[in-house]
Amino acid sequence: MSARAVRHPRLVFGAAVVAFVVLLGLLADVVSPQDPLRQNLGAKLMPPGSHERGWGWHLLGTDHLGRDILSRMVHGARVSLFVAVIAVLISGTIGTAVGLLSGYRGGRVDDVLMRVTEVQLACPFILLALAVAAVLRPNLRNTVAVLAISGWVIYAKVVRSRVLSLRESEFLAAARALGATGSRLVLRHLLPNMLSTCIVLATVEAARMIILESALSFLGLGVQPPNASWGGMLRDGKLYISSAWWYTTFPGLAIMLTVLGLNMVGDSLRDLLDPRLKV
Amino acid sequence: MKWFLVRRLLQTCLVVLGLSLLVFMILHVTGDPALVILPPYARTEEVAAFREKMGFNDPLLVQYARFLARAIRGDFGMSFHQGQPALDLVLDRMPATIELGVAAMVFALALAVPAGILAALRKDKLADFVGMSIALLGQSMPAFWLGLMLVMLISVKLDLLPVSGRGGLAHLVLPAITLGSFTAARVARLTRSEMLEVLGQDFVRTARAKGLREGAVVGKHAFKNSLVPVLTIVALEFGTVLGGAVITETIFAWPGVGRLMVDSIFERDFPVVQAGVFVIAVIFVLLNLVVDVAYAWLDPRIRYT
Numbered sequence: 001m002s003a004r005a006v007r008h009p010r011l012v013f014g015a016a017v018v019a020f021v022v023l024l025g026l027l028a029d030v031v032s033p034q035d036p037l038r039q040n041l042g043a044k045l046m047p048p049g050s051h052e053r054g055w056g057w058h059l060l061g062t063d064h065l066g067r068d069i070l071s072r073m074v075h076g077a078r079v080s081l082f083v084a085v086i087a088v089l090i091s092g093t094i095g096t097a098v099g100l101l102s103g104y105r106g107g108r109v110d111d112v113l114m115r116v117t118e119v120q121l122a123c124p125f126i127l128l129a130l131a132v133a134a135v136l137r138p139n140l141r142n143t144v145a146v147l148a149i150s151g152w153v154i155y156a157k158v159v160r161s162r163v164l165s166l167r168e169s170e171f172l173a174a175a176r177a178l179g180a181t182g183s184r185l186v187l188r189h190l191l192p193n194m195l196s197t198c199i200v201l202a203t204v205e206a207a208r209m210i211i212l213e214s215a216l217s218f219l220g221l222g223v224q225p226p227n228a229s230w231g232g233m234l235r236d237g238k239l240y241i242s243s244a245w246w247y248t249t250f251p252g253l254a255i256m257l258t259v260l261g262l263n264m265v266g267d268s269l270r271d272l273l274d275p276r277l278k279v
Numbered sequence: 280m281k282w283f284l285v286r287r288l289l290q291t292c293l294v295v296l297g298l299s300l301l302v303f304m305i306l307h308v309t310g311d312p313a314l315v316i317l318p319p320y321a322r323t324e325e326v327a328a329f330r331e332k333m334g335f336n337d338p339l340l341v342q343y344a345r346f347l348a349r350a351i352r353g354d355f356g357m358s359f360h361q362g363q364p365a366l367d368l369v370l371d372r373m374p375a376t377i378e379l380g381v382a383a384m385v386f387a388l389a390l391a392v393p394a395g396i397l398a399a400l401r402k403d404k405l406a407d408f409v410g411m412s413i414a415l416l417g418q419s420m421p422a423f424w425l426g427l428m429l430v431m432l433i434s435v436k437l438d439l440l441p442v443s444g445r446g447g448l449a450h451l452v453l454p455a456i457t458l459g460s461f462t463a464a465r466v467a468r469l470t471r472s473e474m475l476e477v478l479g480q481d482f483v484r485t486a487r488a489k490g491l492r493e494g495a496v497v498g499k500h501a502f503k504n505s506l507v508p509v510l511t512i513v514a515l516e517f518g519t520v521l522g523g524a525v526i527t528e529t530i531f532a533w534p535g536v537g538r539l540m541v542d543s544i545f546e547r548d549f550p551v552v553q554a555g556v557f558v559i560a561v562i563f564v565l566l567n568l569v570v571d572v573a574y575a576w577l578d579p580r581i582r583y584t
Contacts, residue, residue, distance in 0.1 A: 115293060115294070115297065116297070118290075118294050118297070119294055119297030119298055119300075119301060120301075122294050122297075122298055122560050122563055122564045122567070123298065123301060123556065123560045123563075124518050124519060124521060124522025124523075124559065124560070124563060125522060126522040126523065126525050126526070127522055127525070127540070127555075127556045127559060127560065128301075128556075130525065130540060130541070130544055130552070130556075131302075131305045131544075131552055131553075131556050132305070132308070133544070134305075134544040134547070134549070134552055135305060135306065135308055135309060135315050136308070136309065207419070211421050214421055215421060215423060215526055218421075218423055218526065219525070219526065219529060219541060220545070221544070231421075234423065234424060234427065237427075238427060238530070241427060241430060241431050241435060242431075242435045245431055248424070248427045248428070248431065249428070249431075252420075252421065252424035252427065252428065255420075255421050255424065256416070256419050256420045256421070256424070259419040259420075259421075260415065260416065260419035263415060263418060263419050264415070267415075
C-alpha cells in the first residue's frame with residue numbers, strides 16, 4: 001500500500017486534504033472552538049491570535065460582529081460539503097440516467113434529450129443560477145437545486161458517448177444472446193461500465209460545485225446569513241478589505257485548499273481509471 | 280460543407296428557440312409570475328389586477344407565443360425600475376463587458392499558451408512542475424477570491440492600481456487578471472497535453488530526422504497541429520468568461536452586463552434579467568457556431584453526420 005501511495009503523491013495529498021475537511025465538517029460542533037453565531041461587538045475585527053477575556057483565543061481573528069472566524073469556517077465547511085455532495089448525487093443520478101437512456105434508446109428520445117443538453121450548455125451556468133435564484137428565494141435548498149440542475153448535462157454527455165461506444169460490443173451481444181432484456185442490459189451490463197468514469201466526473205464536479213456555491217453565496221444568492229458559509233464570509237469580508245485582511249484571506253484559502261484537494265484526487269483518478277476522459 | 284452549414288444553422292435556430300423557452304420559464308417556474316414580480320406586501324386586488332394587465336391569466340402557450348413574438352423583435356418589455364426598454368439597457372452595458380472579456384482572454388492566452396508549450400517541452404522537469412502546479416492552483420482558486428486578494432495587495436496595500444470602476448488601462452488590469460485566471464489555467468493544461476500528444480507523433484520525428492531546427496519543429500509542425508483543440512476551448516471559454524464577468528464586475532464595480540443583472544435581480548427587475556440572459560446566451564451560441572464552421576474548414580478530415 002505504502003509503495004503504491006508513493007507512486008501517486010498527488011492522490012494521497014488530495015485525499016488527505018479532502019478527508020481533513022470532511023472530518024472538520026462532520027465534527028463541526030465538536031471541534032469548533034466557539035459558537036459560530038455568538039456575537040460580541042466589543043470584540044469585532046480582532047486580528048488573528050487575539051485573546052478575548054472570558055471567552056478564549058481567536059486563532060484566525062474575529063469578523064465585523066465579533067464572531068470567531070475559525071469557528072465560522074469550520075461550520076462553513078459543513079455547508080459547502082453538504083451542498084456539493086447532495087448536488088453531485090442528484091445531478092450525477094439524473095445525468096447518468098439520461099445518458100444511459102439517450103445512448104441506449106437512440107432515435108427520437110436521443111434527439112430530444114441532446115437538444116435539451118445543447119440549450120442548457122448554451123447558457124453559461126452562472127446566468128442560469130442567477131435567474132433561478134432570483135425567482136426562487138435564495139436558501140440552502142434552492143442553492144442545491146440550482147447546482148443540481150446545472151450539473152447533470154456533463155454526466156449525460158459523457159455517459160451517452162460511452163454507451164454509444166459500448167453498444168455494439170461483444171459482451172453486450174453475449175448478454176443479449178443469453179436473453180437479457182433492455183432494463184437488465186442497461187442496469188447490469190452498461191451501468192457498471194460507467195462507474196469509473198462517473199466517479200472521476202463526480203470528483204471534479206464536486207470541486208466545481210464548491211466554487212459555484214461559494215460564488216452564489218458571495219453574490220448574496222446562496223446560503224443566507226447568519227448561517228456561516230465560505231462564500232458568505234467573503235461577501236461580508238469584502239467590506240473590510242482595507243482594515244481586516246484575515247477576514248477575506250482565510251475563508252478563501254479554505255475554499256482553495258478543498259477544491260485543490262478534490263481536483264488532485266480527480267486528476268489522479270482519471271489518470272488511473274480512465275485516461276481518455278477529458279474533463 | 281454546404282449541407283453541414285445548413286444543418287448547423289438550423290440546429291442553432293433550434294437552440295435559440297430553446298433558450299427563449301428557458302428565458303420565458305424563468306418567470307413561470309413558480310407557477311405565479313405576479314407573486315414573483317410584486318413585493319410580498321402587495322394586496323390581493325393589486326395582484327389580480329397586475330395579473331390581468333400582464334396577461335398572466337392566459338394559457339401558458341399563448342403567453343409564450345406572445346413572449347416569442349416580442350423577443351424576435353428585440354422587445355423584452357420595459358425595465359420596471361429604469362423605465363427604458365430592457366434590451367437597450369443590456370446593450371448599453373455590452374461594450375464594457377466585451378472590453379473586459381477580451382482583455383481577460385488576451386491575458387489568459389498570452390500567459391497560458393507559452394506556459395503550456397514550455398511545460399510540454401520540459402516535461403517532468405522543474406519548469407513543467409512549477410508551471411502546472413500554478414495552473415492547478417489557478418483552477419482551484421475561486422476567481423472572486425483572487426480578485427479580492429489582488430485588490431487587497433495591489434490596490435489597498437501597495438496603492439498601485441485603482442480599486443474599482445472603468446477607465447483607462449490601469450482600471451482594466453486587475454479585473455482582467457481576475458476574470459482570465461481560470462481560463463488561463465485550463466488553457467495552459469490543455470496546451471501542454473495537446474503539445475505532448477503531437478510531439479509524440481511520427482511526422483514530428485520525421486521533421487526532426489530530416490534535421491530541422493528544434494524551433495521549426497516545435498513552431499511549425501507541433502504547435503500548429505495542437506492549435507485546433509486549443510482554439511475550440513478558447514471559444515468555449517469565452518462563454519465561461521462572459522458568465523464569470525457577473526462576479527468580476529460585482530467586485531470591481533465594473534459597469535457591464537453582469538453587474539446590471541445582479542443589480543436587476545436584487546431589484547426584481549425581471550425584463551432586464553431575461554434580456555441579459557438571452558443576449559449573453561445567444562452570443563455564446565453564435566460563437567460556438569463560428570467555431571464549428573471554422574473547425575470544419577480548417578480540418579477537412581472531420582466528417583459530420
